[in-house]
Amino acid sequence: MKIAITGGTGFVGRHLAAEFGARGDDEAVVVSRRTGVEIDDVDALAAALAGCDAVAHCAGINREIGSQTFQRVHVDGTAAVIEAAHRAGVRRIVLLSFLRARPDCGSPYHETKWAAEELVRVSGLDHTILKSGMIYGPGDHMVDHVTKAVRTFPIFATVGFRERTVRPVAVDDAVDVLIAALHGRIAEPTVAVMGAEELELGAAVRRIADLAGGHALYVPAPLWSIRLLARVAERVMVVPLVAKAQAMMLGEGVSSPLPLAPEPEPHLRPAHGLDPDRIRAALPEGGFTARDLRVVAWLARRRRLRSGTTVRPAGSH
Known part of the structure; x- marks a missing residue:
């Protein structure tokens, strides 16, 4: 099969493309801003999808930056991908959504x-919607940010005074489910994709921190303070410690789907929980530095432009 991957340079998309390359059974076409295709450009999308049998729609953002709004990327982008799929004769679409969307x-x-889910449901295309929990692995936000935070700050604020639970999904498991869906091996049109282990959020943070070598003091903080932190972080950090959407996720837990949706067949469900070996593989170097602040990054870009150094545009997440 020839499969297009929107958001193909983002976290999940690039892992999916790499797996296709490793297996050699399917051909992957990477579609993203970095390959010159805007997510709402129907003509460019149709050209990219030409000759493809299916599309893995992995494009998405967890915070809005300039013209990259939730409406444009998630809604207008999905509508454009559906229209492009019809033009290009693509028969199947698999949408990577969120567990509690x-x-x-x-x-x-x-x-x-x-x-976006609703657009796919009425698209007239064969489809599978994957309502996925938090996905972790090399290049993620979850392990990356927890690690950098506990290495940088003496105090780590956990969310709320009543522990919520999470079922983290290893990215290689998420990729396996995506591939099964692309090949039409998942019977239900909408399924919930959750890791094999449910644990309290604080326990998940401590497991990552222990492997990262962090020694922060853990202090429970009210949800309103985490939401305030998210607002500030989105304004001052290049990639925020926590985004506003993530604050809501953490506040309500990420261990059950809303609306209710079945899990895939048992042999297709993720086999791993928050696995120590997979955490180690995702650990970043160091902690947060001044370069993670938007103003510092802006000044660095100005210096590079003045010196004639080109800057590669940031991709979607």
Whole structure:
């Protein structure tokens, strides 16, 4: 099969493309801003999808930056991918959504992810919607940010005074489920993709921190303070310690789907929980530095431009 991957240079997309390359059974076409295709450009998408049998729609963002809004990427982008698929004769689409994406919940991230699901459901294409929990692995935000935080700050704020639970999904497991869906091996049109282990959020943080060598003091913080932190972090950090959408995720837990959806067949479900070996493989170098601040990054770009050094544009997440 020839399969297009939107968001193919993002976290999950590049792992999916790499797996296709390693297996050699399917041909992957990477589609992203870095390959010159905007997610809402139907003509460019149709050209990229030409000759493909299916599309893995992995493009998404967890915070809005300039013109890259939730509406544009999640809703308009999905509508454009569907139209392009029809033009190119693509028969199947697999949408990577979020476990608790739903309407009327007060979070633009969750609501636009749900709107994308609804577009796929009425698209007329063969489809599978994967409502996935938090995915972790090399290049993620979860292990990366917890690691850098506990290495940098003496105090780590856990979310709320009542522990919520999570079922983290290893990225290699998520990729296996995506490939099964692309090949039409998942019977249900919408399934919940969750890791094999459910644990309290604080326990997940401590497991990562222990392997990262962090020694922070863990202090429970009210949800409103985490939401405030997210607002500040989005304004001042290149990649925020926690985004507003992530604050909501952490506040309600990520261990059950909303609306309810079945899991895939037992032999297709993720086999791993928050696995120590997979955590080690995802650990970044060092902690947070001044270069993680937007103003410092902006000044560095100005210096490079003045010296004539080109800067590669940032890709989507």
